[in-house]
Amino acid sequence: MSRRITIIGGGLAGAEAAWQAARLGVGVDLHEMRPQVMTEAHQGGMLAEMVCSNSLGAEEVTSAAGLLKRELRRLGSLFLRHAEGARVPAGGSLAVDRQRLAAGLTAEVESRPGVSLIRGEVHALPAGDGPLIVASGPLTSPALAQSLTGLTQRKNLYFYDATCPLLRAESIDFTRLFAASRYGKGAADFWNIPLDRARYEDFSTALAAAETAEVHESEKRLFFNACLPLEEIARSGPQSLAYGPLKPVGLVDPRSGSRPYAVVQLRQDDLQGKFYQLVGFQTRLKHGEQRRIFRALPGLENAEFERFGRMHRNTYVNAPLILDRFSRCRQDGRVYFAGQISGVEGYIESVASGLACGLFAAWDAQGREKAELPADTALGALLAAISGAGWRDFRPCKFSFGLLPDRGDEPRDKKRRKELKAERAGEALERWIAKAGI
Ligand SMILES: Cc1cc2nc3c(=O)[nH]c(=O)nc-3n(C[C@H](O)[C@H](O)[C@H](O)COP(=O)(O)OP(=O)(O)OC[C@H]3O[C@@H](n4cnc5c(N)ncnc54)[C@H](O)[C@@H]3O)c2cc1C
Structure with a gap:
């Protein structure tokens, strides 16, 4: 039996x-x-x-x-x-x-x-x-x-499941960015947007105040630490992003010769280099808010979004x-x-x-x-x-x-x-x- x-x-x-x-x-x-x-x-x-x-x-x-x-x-x-x-x-x-x-x-x-x-x-x-x-x-x-x-x-x-925003390469002004990997490891695989303190604080404040797509109460409890939305990190404290996805460690801006206050990283998404991902930018922000806030970053003023960031259960x-x-x-x-x-x-x-x-x-x-x-x-x-x-x-x-x-x-x-x-x-x-x- x-x-x-x-x-x-x-x-x-x-x-x-x-x-x-x-x-x-x-x-x-x-x-x-x-x-x-x-x-x-x-x-x-x-x-x-x-x-x-x-x-x-x-x-x-x-x-x-x-x-x-x-x-x-x-x-x-x-x-x-x-x-x-x-x-x-x-x-x-x-x-x-x-x-x-x-x-x-x-x-x-x-x-x-x-x-x-x-x-x-x-x-x-x-x-x-x-x-x-x-x-x-x-x-x-x-x-x-x-x-x-x-x-x-x-x-x-x-x-x-979280997806970061995907930007069209031709809409990014790469002259404002520098190519490097943290601590010079491997090839210079990332494009980096250096932020000084004032720009970082503006960005963090805007994120913390931005409008988010609705979240169910029951879902909030399920946020997993390794996958927190960007705006949740910003809301947890003014310096949280600088110690999280925007941490500048191991990166030196060749133009200034020094470490920026914070760094936004872009990673190539496809073999042809048509698209770039904003690294660690999983978000529940409304699409209009993503456009407004991310376009305020240097080099992304005219960025076109192939896909917006999103999170779903x-x-x-x-x-x-x-x-x-x-x-x-x-x-x-x-x-x-x-x-x-x-x-x-x-x-x-x-x-x-x-x-x-x-x-x-x-x-x-x-x-x-x-x-x-x-x-x-x-x-x-x-x-x-x-x-x-x-x-x-x-x-x-x-x-x-x-x-x-x-x-x-x-x-x-x-x-x-x-x-x-x-x-x-x-x-x-x-x-x-x-x-x-x-
Ligand atoms: C919103 C959404 C849209 C999707 N759209 C597509 C699509 O268009 N095309 C595609 O290929 N895939 C799609 N998927 C992905 C996936 O193919 C489907 O979710 C698919 O139904 C997965 O099959 P499953 O048997 O694993 O889960 P389900 O078909 O969801 O079956 C799980 C079942 O478990 C039951 N259940 C859950 N918890 C408990 C519990 N504690 N006790 C008893 N029962 C429980 C649920 O009621 C459900 O009937 C989608 C997923 C989601 C969430």
């Missing part, structure tokens, strides 16, 4: 995981807090609700979304079957009627023998001896997120430190993380991660050995990428062809290279299916 699996979260990943485990004959308790407790993005109580776009990406197998979808179809994904049934016209992409997809999928999971759908918020990881899948998504309830820090430590659980673990190749927690082998909270990004990636975790956890529950997904497959490459990434600056990851390993015989032509990798992925997946016996 196998043990039962507990799954927290009936979103894209959790619903798929539940169905896959049940298919292998393993009992599942699937907990979903909606509709009793809602998130700020979901609209109703159905499982696998797509909260925003209705697109599941391109279909051709030489696209990342296409290859991943082909693998999910081959592995019998519940979500993709319902997506096909809810398809709406979208050229070469798969787009769906979101309501119809969620309704059909929910009805099937609810009536599936072996799956018990339990409505209500889970506040902490439940005790038990069966495998546990945490699939509570980017909008994990605050109570559960707090309790997860017991497992991940606070510093390895991120609550926000996105709960995810530092996967390279927390997870192994099976998305299983290194600190507690009973616990798996699936979907966006595991460090993957996107609808299809979340379904893929849920599907894999459902199978892995079911094998655990049955006492069977788990077969690692080959790195030549899109799904295997995705799981390998999140568990094997650099942990210092880990960010959620989408599947791309670049994650598939080179074997040395790839043609130079981009399209042919992708065709070959897609072919290899298909063969590797068939071998894995045969080995795993599913």
Whole structure:
């Protein structure tokens, strides 16, 4: 007799995981807090609700979304079957009627023998001896997120995704800046805007008084120290920025021969050098305020914004430190993380991660050995990428062809290279299916 699996979260990943485990004959308790407790993005109580776009990406197998979808179809994904049934016209992409997809999928999971759908918020990881899948998504309830820090430590659980403003290179007056890295380390990789004391104080004061996009009370408590918005730092004290993201240590302005009072750094964002990021400038300021305050900095008077800085709630673990190749927690082998909270990004990636975790956890529950997904497959490459990434600056990851390993015989032509990798992925997946016996 196998043990039962507990799954927290009936979103894209959790619903798929539940169905896959049940298919292998393993009992599942699937907990979903909606509709009793809602998130700020979901609209109703159905499982696998797509909260925003209705697109599941391109279909051709030489696209990342296409290859991943082909693998999910081959592995019998519940979500993709319902997506096909809810398809709406979208050229070469798969787009769906979101309501119809969620309704059909929910009805099937609810009536599936072996799956018990339990409505209500889970506040902490439940005790038990069966495998546990945490699939509570980017909008994990605050109570559960707090309790997860017991497992991940606070510093390895991120609550926000922050993006710094991105400026168009041609709109920056580089003659007002100097190129240097701190303490002369490496090449002069940063462009630096030197600020004297008066300019720094003006900047800090303007930031502290600026208008911010609305923040929920409950969200304020979740700000993580390493990822504080720039304006919050400014509000914490007049010198806070000078000791934080604007610290001048290790930098000498070649024109004055001395260390500036404070420094704003710009880092190249793309290979062609078309865009530059304002380093450490994650912010919740309204767009008009970003334009007004950042354009007051020397050299940025005419800066054009390719993207404004922003922050949004996105709960995810530092996967390279927390997870192994099976998305299983290194600190507690009973616990798996699936979907966006595991460090993957996107609808299809979340379904893929849920599907894999459902199978892995079911094998655990049955006492069977788990077969690692080959790195030549899109799904295997995705799981390998999140568990094997650099942990210092880990960010959620989408599947791309670049994650598939080179074997040395790839043609130079981009399209042919992708065709070959897609072919290899298909063969590797068939071998894995045969080995795993599913
Ligand atoms: C606002 C927003 C827009 C997005 N738009 C897109 C997009 O357009 N395209 C795209 O590819 N990706 C998008 N994403 C990213 C991602 O693909 C989706 O969030 C996707 O739904 C993730 O799947 P998941 O299963 O990990 O999480 P979810 O689908 O969010 O599922 C998690 C489930 O867990 C439940 N839950 C949370 N906490 C608890 C608890 N304590 N107890 C019980 N249940 C709980 C939630 O109610 C939810 O049903 C978006 C994300 C957000 C936040």
